[in-house]
Amino acid sequence: MAHRHDHSHDHSHGPTLSRDAPIAEQRSKERAIAIAAGLTGLFMGAEVVGGIVSGSLALLADAGHMLTDFASLVLAWLAFRLARRPADWKRTYGFDRFSVLAAFVNGISLLAIAAWITIEAIRRLRDPSEVLGGLMLWVAIAGLAVNIAAFWVLSRAEGDNLNVRAAALHVLGDLLGSVAAIVASLIIIWTGWTPIDPILSVFVVLLILRSAVSVVRESGHILLEGAPHGFDASAIAADLEQTVPGVLRAHHIHAWSITQERPMATLEVDLAPGSDAERVRRQVKSRVAQIARIDHVTVEVSEEAEGAHDHDPDCGTPADRPEP
Missing domain, CATH: 1.20.1510.10 (Cation efflux protein transmembrane domain)
Known part of the structure; x- marks a missing residue:
């Protein structure tokens, strides 16, 4: 099984005032x-x-x-x-x-x-x-x-x-x-x-x-790093798999907030064969921002052989979360 991981985040670590507020x-x-x-x-x-x-x-x-x-x-x-x-x-x-x-x-x-x-x-x-x-x-x-x-x-x-x-x-x-x-x-x-x-x-x-x-x-x-209000990991996974071309599966989805105004999320997506990883990553980030109102999203993408995985209900643990 071939894997390719893209860990691009587009993050910066400047002053820590809420990024969504001037x-x-x-x-x-x-x-x-x-x-x-x-x-x-x-x-x-x-x-x-x-x-x-x-x-x-x-x-x-x-x-x-x-x-x-x-x-x-x-x-x-x-x-x-x-x-x-x-x-x-x-x-x-x-x-x-x-x-x-x-x-x-x-x-x-x-x-x-x-x-x-x-x-x-x-x-x-x-x-x-x-x-x-x-x-x-x-x-x-x-x-x-x-x-x-x-x-x-x-x-x-x-x-x-x-x-x-x-x-x-x-x-x-x-x-x-x-x-x-x-x-x-x-x-x-x-x-x-x-x-x-x-x-x-x-x-x-x-x-x-x-x-x-x-x-x-x-x-x-x-x-306690609970998910932001209204965030539903299973609904987001289903939405990404249905609406973003090239997403075979979305999983290990985590969301939390640094402050009430600064939510964050991480997730992994398995690509369909032949999909452009960078394009899919951008579309996933855009879609999550649209449906969950979270702009700071870390997406890990991997190329999987089609059908080589089962739908594991496990959404991961805090240890799975990459540091933005």
Whole structure:
């Protein structure tokens, strides 16, 4: 059986900013996170003092959330800075994946915050304490203004970037916390009913929990090198065998993502006798880009004697994947 392998990749290893997004767009996201981190850090101290003096769990919970938000936003900003570093021989994909790791950590921290607020709310409901509604109201209004500004900046830059999305979720949690604190303070001022403070805190937790789980799930999927959303290896193999002249069989198909915006794939194709390997390789890359929206595709082609193989359902293992 004669074999001929073509390992042409057309890859370059320059700066590792997402290849599908302009550098200016990445720096715009980086700048948005820096602004949001500055706004959050400046107001956090005032909210801590206001929460302690007023005795409001809603304010203290929001202040604790803002503390972790500040750390998370700094981490997200650092991820963008690292992603600008070029690839090297030890890190052939560069540092793009750090932004996904930052999103994962941010999502986990949101879950931890949710658990802490819930536990503290239960304690407050069992043992109510005095809350100064007036002070709580003014601090919450100021916090709402800061959070609206930070969320507006991040929402304009979000796009499909998991890192920015996780950061925006943190700020959204703060924004909702400020709204809850305002509502709670007004009810306390009008009625004196302090249990509304921990009750609304739990309501905010429920609002942000679903999004936090989504960020953790998506970032974890990327870190585990799961296939991009909607990618079906068997369907792609069947499509290539039916639509690309010269493809006898497509197999050992793998797809994963460096970041949400940077999917990649590798596959092997067996050529029909007499087929032009380079032409087939180009057409396979073009077809995969068209049906799976993956531009970075590594294709290995081999000439096989017709009928000399069986359709092996094995799609290969990570060890089979060539390094782009």
